[in-house]
């Protein structure tokens with residue numbers, strides 16, 4: 001499949017917030033010309049205004065042209081009013097790519113009057129091209145539509161296709177929300193160091209640096225499993241072994257806590273879809 005965006009028509013990003021802007025930079029880097037990217041957002045934040053100014057992008061309050069690709073990146077809670085706003089601009093050739101959590105292809109199709117839809121769940125490391133995205137093609141999305149969606153998503157990192165839409169609730173629970181779990185791990189490690197007696201700023205520096213380093217090591221060494229990388233830290237009868245007896249206890253260790261966490265995300269994703 002193609003991974004360059006130079007041949008894609010006008011992309012209109014509806015919702016230029018955290019997730020939308022995390023992807024937009026990658027699109028420009030992957031060859032989408034600035035004049036072919038329009039940001040639609042009635043209340044763009046400072047980061048969005050700065051990004052638009054730096055790259056010479058147009059920001060509009062409403063969709064005022066027929067897009068080749070309409071990327072929906074607004075909050076699910078306002079999706080109905082957004083459908084009403086954008087529907088008149090959608091033409092026969094418009095492909096809709098949604099990153100909106102929980103909103104089904106069927107609901108989008110009813111709200112927008114088109115079946116050419118690809119529903120996706122990216123994550124914020126997209127901002128540095130290290131995102132992972134789950135994607136499901138709608139029934140009327142053809143091979144060319146899938147190629148375009150994949151090119152947009154690959155500009156943000158890895159793409160994983162699924163056939164069953166409910167799988168996106170699981171993708172949301174693991175990778176969509178996942179960066180927040182990792183950032184909270186940093187907070188928890190720093191808090192632990194502080195409680196043990198380290199100064200707050202030093203503890204945070206150690207925790208943050210450790211997670212950055214561990215992630216970079218995993219990135220550099222794709223051959224080794226996470227389990228092997230963990231074992232490499234763990235000397236027999238040493239210090240890490242004692243620590244991991246707590247973290248990996250069964251039941252009630254991190255595995256159970258993470259399962260409960262992901263279950264809560266999945267349940268909320270399903271619930272939002274029914275609102």
Ligand SMILES: NC(=O)C1=CN([C@@H]2O[C@H](COP(=O)(O)OP(=O)(O)OC[C@H]3O[C@@H](n4cnc5c(N)ncnc54)[C@H](O)[C@@H]3O)[C@@H](O)[C@H]2O)C=CC1
Nearest residue numbers: 015016017018019040041043073074075076099100101122
């Ligand atoms: N933040 C994340 O980690 C991820 C978010 N998502 C999904 O991305 C979507 C957006 O989330 P965030 O970027 O985090 O939220 P956000 O609040 O940062 O961005 C939403 C943007 O939509 C704009 N907006 C509000 N009304 C609008 C309208 N009528 N027309 C156009 N734009 C409008 C807001 O001004 C804001 O800039 C959500 O559906 C979320 O489920 C998906 C994966 C990860």
Ligand SMILES: O=C(O)[C@@H]1CCC=N1
Nearest residue numbers: 101172175176177178
């Ligand atoms: O919290 C949310 O609803 C979105 C979905 C995945 C990450 N952020």
